Amino acid sequence: MKDKIRVFQFNETSILIEFDSEINENLLQIILTLKENIVRKNAQHILQVITSYNSLLVIYKSTINNFYTLKNQFLELISKVKLNQKLDLEVRKIPVCYEEDFGWDLQSLSEELELSKSEIIRRHTKPVYTVYFIGFLPGFPYLGGLDQRLYHRRKSQPRTQIPAGSVGIADKQTGIYPSDSPGGWQIIGRSPVTLFDPDHKTQMCYLKAGDKIQFEAISKEKFEYIQSRSKNFNF
Incomplete structure (x- = not known):
């Protein structure tokens, strides 16, 4: 090696x-x-x-x-490294609302990829993703496992403000913005889950390298319900 x-x-x-x-x-x-x-x-x-x-x-x-x-x-x-560290086998479900209010780029992505919006959502929610590392922003997970059919370049003109929880695609990656931030990823939905809490007593980031997650499509009503209850990484 x-x-x-x-x-x-x-x-x-x-x-x-x-x-x-x-x-x-x-x-x-x-x-x-x-x-x-x-x-x-x-x-x-x-x-x-x-x-x-x-x-x-x-x-x-x-x-x-x-x-x-x-x-x-x-x-x-x-x-001397031995592969005795098992990646977390628990798959954490991350709820995402892909409706128009949150999926800002879903329509344009649908046209450019020549896939229906429902097919993009199906392909985005099907894989089990691996968190490779946390970067860019505190709590921002870089995920491996995106369907190749969803690969897409970043936006040519980044937005000055993207809301916390926004789920995006950039090149071969998908990820979740843990806090309000400028960014150039293609935004396809939003999650009501808190990914970063600096006041949490034991862990500031909900996810860590090695974790497994899977996205779950939800309605706007359920988004608002979960958002009102999401506290201390409980939802």
Whole structure:
């Protein structure tokens, strides 16, 4: 595995580990297992470990003075990685209202993809998606598993404001905006579920890397009902 990775000092307090590999669930398991092992071995020195599709950024509490020692340690950990970390088998249902008030780009997407709106919704709700990492915004899940027929470029002109809960498509990805934000994804619906709560006592993000989710189409009435009750990640 060593010839398929790069380990280099990203800045004075961080080391980046990059995998030259196709993005898939096997690689995700390796990354999550490696993160767990690195944190366990160096917990007192590490501030945070951030994962992406094919990398880990290890951020230390102080300046790194022993990069090559740490690099060799990481390479040894990687060589011993065993895929014993199972991805979460529980599939979390995420309700989404795809009606016109929320699915701003559903009609234009239907025309460009030459699929009916109901077929887009069917294809979007059918897969079980894997959360590969949280990024862009706190609580924003990057999901793998989108139907290839729904692949579509970002909007040429991003919107200045997209409401929290908006569900979008961009290139080969689908995701959910956890808070109000500018953005250029094609918006096809909105979820009433709170994905990020900075005041939550135990976890600020509802989802984490490795989680499995599936979208469930709901009416506007049910959206409003769930939204009124969605608190502390309960809905």
